[in-house]
Amino acid sequence: GAVVSQHPSWVICKSGTSVKIECRSLDFQATTMFWYRQFPKQSLMLMATSNEGSKATYEQGVEKDKFLINHASLTLSTLTVTSAHPEDSSFYICSAQTGWETDTQYFGPGTRLTVL
Amino acid sequence: DQQVKQNSPSLSVQEGRISILNCDYTNSMFDYFLWYKKYPAEGPTFLISISSIKDKNEDGRFTVFLNKSAKHLSLHIVPSQPGDSAVYFCAASATGSNYQLIWGAGTKLIIKP
Numbered sequence: 001g002a003v004v005s006q007h008p009s010w011v012i013c014k015s016g017t018s019v020k021i022e023c024r025s026l027d028f029q030a031t032t033m034f035w036y037r038q039f040p041k042q043s044l045m046l047m048a049t050s051n052e053g054s055k056a057t058y059e060q061g062v063e064k065d066k067f068l069i070n071h072a073s074l075t076l077s078t079l080t081v082t083s084a085h086p087e088d089s090s091f092y093i094c095s096a097q098t099g100w101e102t103d104t105q106y107f108g109p110g111t112r113l114t115v116l
Numbered sequence: 117d118q119q120v121k122q123n124s125p126s127l128s129v130q131e132g133r134i135s136i137l138n139c140d141y142t143n144s145m146f147d148y149f150l151w152y153k154k155y156p157a158e159g160p161t162f163l164i165s166i167s168s169i170k171d172k173n174e175d176g177r178f179t180v181f182l183n184k185s186a187k188h189l190s191l192h193i194v195p196s197q198p199g200d201s202a203v204y205f206c207a208a209s210a211t212g213s214n215y216q217l218i219w220g221a222g223t224k225l226i227i228k229p
Binding site for chain 2: 004044095108
């Protein structure tokens with residue numbers, strides 16, 4: 001149980017385009033989803049927290065107009081990187097919490113974004 | 117200010133022996149601690165957790181020990197297996213923080229045959 005999927009697993013795009021990444025909880029309803037970014041050889045950096053039906057809470061330094069997060073349902077959250085630039089190239093990982101095990105986060109497999 | 121610290125960037129252990137991964141924290145409000153395992157280009161996998169009301173939690177080959185007075189926790193893996201080679205992250209959360217996890221930098225564990 002507690003499986004989280006991400007799509008796509010990797011994407012290459014041109015600078016200036018937008019990319020959408022989906023995060024789905026497959027066998028549970030996720031009251032809260034988190035989006036992380038990982039730079040090479042560094043720990044996970046929390047970008048934002050989203051609760052279903054409400055606006056995402058962004059961490060300091062994360063541009064909310066650039067990284068649009070939509071948590072449309074209890075099983076789906078999307079991260080859209082708008083007007084992507086090469087410095088946005090990174091590994092993006094989502095996680096989800098179940099409603100009854102709120103301290104443990106279950107992670108998706110991650111999405112590798114490369115902006116040319 | 118790093119609230120969760122994993123001071124060993126890497127650790128090499130012989131197969132079959134015990135692996136001990138350490139984690140220190142500075143925020144006394146943390147009351148829940150988790151260990152995750154991560155392979156390259158994959159999302160972290162939850163391993164084991166411990167609440168601050170306990171000092172030990174065991175699950176198969178994995179045991180987590182918590183020393184609140186020292187603000188220190190450790191993950192013991194015994195016996196170590198080749199498939200345990202990965203990066204291990206320690207994470208902590210505090211009640212009332214919307215369950216956000218504060219991550220350590222990770223320790224790369226290498227199991228030697």
